[in-house]
Amino acid sequence: MARTPLIAGNWKMNVDHQQATVLVQKLDWTLRDKKHDFDAVEVCVVPPFTDLRSVQTLIDGDKLSLLLGAQDLSPYDEGAYTGDISGVFLRKLGVSYVLVGHSERREGHGETDDVVAAKVKAAFRNELVPLLCVGESLEVRQAGEQVAHVDAQIVAAFEGLSAEQAATVVVAYEPIWAIGTGEVATPDDAQEVCGAIRAKLAELYDEATADAARVLYGGSVKSGNVASIMAQPDVDGALVGGASLDPVEFAAICRYQAHVTA
Numbered sequence: 045m046a047r048t049p050l051i052a053g054n055w056k057m058n059v060d061h062q063q064a065t066v067l068v069q070k071l072d073w074t075l076r077d078k079k080h081d082f083d084a085v086e087v088c089v090v091p092p093f094t095d096l097r098s099v100q101t102l103i104d105g106d107k108l109s110l111l112l113g114a115q116d117l118s119p120y121d122e123g124a125y126t127g128d129i130s131g132v133f134l135r136k137l138g139v140s141y142v143l144v145g146h147s148e149r150r151e152g153h154g155e156t157d158d159v160v161a162a163k164v165k166a167a168f169r170n171e172l173v174p175l176l177c178v179g180e181s182l183e184v185r186q187a188g189e190q191v192a193h194v195d196a197q198i199v200a201a202f203e204g205l206s207a208e209q210a211a212t213v214v215v216a217y218e219p220i221w222a223i224g225t226g227e228v229a230t231p232d233d234a235q236e237v238c239g240a241i242r243a244k245l246a247e248l249y250d251e252a253t254a255d256a257a258r259v260l261y262g263g264s265v266k267s268g269n270v271a272s273i274m275a276q277p278d279v280d281g282a283l284v285g286g287a288s289l290d291p292v293e294f295a296a297i298c299r300y301q302a303h304v305t306a
């Protein structure tokens with residue numbers, strides 16, 4: 045089955061709401077200037093919560109083809125959860141994708157597999173597509189346990205999901221040792237684990253579900269390495285951190301096919 049590639053830019057805790065409008069406009073101009081086909085390669089920006097309203101206003105007002113993502117959501121929909129952000133609110137703001145289980149949340153905020161699974165369910169309750177992040181530490185990789193580690197994260201996060209839901213989840217394989225380090229996984233490394241994720245989904249559900257689900261790679265993706273990673277059969281896109289803060293560089297990543305055909 046043909047899976048539509050997705051390039052998502054996770055701004056992390058960078059860019060305030062005023063800078064966000066400039067960044068989004070520059071990104072849109074650059075992509076439009078290159079006649080980017082947004083149906084052929086989806087482009088999503090994932091700003092901090094405080095920027096979502098200004099970015100959504102631009103996307104709606106100027107009819108931009110960019111998709112909007114959020115960096116996290118609460119496992120709960122409403123109530124006494126100080127500091128949490130409800131999926132209900134995100135949906136109302138025009139958010140389509142929501143990151144769940146990013147390693148910076150798992151490691152820095154103690155998010156367990158159970159919390160991640162609850163957040164995946166909260167996303168579905170609110171018609172948001174979970175962009176589920178999985179990936180191993182350097183120690184796990186050095187022990188050669190990366191596939192077993194990621195498989196366990198997949199099993200935990202997909203617990204209780206129907207095949208229909210599972211087919212729409214976007215999984216981002218992000219080896220922790222490659223995030224923000226400039227240490228990019230080789231295309232073979234990315235393919236090994238992305239392929240294993242698809243195989244695990246086939247085992248948990250069926251081939252059609254596994255075939256439909258999109259699997260991204262993340263970790264020091266740049267315009268210079270994206271084409272070789274995207275050429276892997278089980279890689280359907282990229283989750284980009286640092287490089288998404290530069291609109292020209294991020295647009296070049298989104299235009300990875302230009303590198304392939306160049």
Ligand SMILES: O=C[C@H](O)COP(=O)(O)O
Nearest residue numbers: 054223224263264285286
């Ligand atoms: O969410 C994005 C990833 O953590 C990758 O970040 P990076 O491209 O800065 O390595």
